[in-house]
Amino acid sequence: QVQLVQSGAEVKKPGASVKVSCKASGYTFNSYYMHWVRQAPGQGLEWMGIINPIDGTTSYAQNFQGRVTMTRDTSTTTVYMELSSLRSEDTAVYYCARNVAGGFFDYWGQGTLVTVSS
């Protein structure tokens, strides 16, 4: 069965960076792009970007350009999302989500809470 298992909660200080992992299993890793979506407390869903697992090419939302880096490790079928220069507004649950041909998201990770606080 398809599973996306994310790393645990993080607490970071303003200005620091955080790297969240998402380990995929139960399907052919290279066959599906992966998205990252975040959700601030009590708020809606915000798309951050997408990574091609085959060659690692990425496309990021304008709001995160210059601060986000998405990578993948095909040997461990894991994708990563690193966000730098953290500020309090980055406090959110970060999700990875598998892209289905066409572009919608059929499986989601359980979410990783990142708290940014001094």
Added chain:
Amino acid sequence: DIVMTQSPDSLAVSLGERATINCKSSQSVLYSSNNKNYLAWYQQKSGQPPKLLFYWASTRESGVPDRFSGSGSGTDFTLTISSLQAEDVAVYYCQQYYTTPRTFGQGTKVEIK
């Protein structure tokens, strides 16, 4: 960017009654070459990740009860729950995947009256 606007922001419906959620996109998400609407619906229960309900606007994901239906085309879409059950309490989001960036509606919270 395509802006997705849902209405209402919240609604309270009695058990067994119909719930209707609307979603409007700022530009058409209908791709003329294949006549498909690039619109999905997700359900998010408290403390859980979103769950896919519909894609191509009206194709029900496997396992989704048939009391849920999706409809619409172009810029106007609707998610209907024909007979609300207690387990349907959640926030519902529409999302366009016609173009990047992917964008979501602000969400509609469904509660029991």
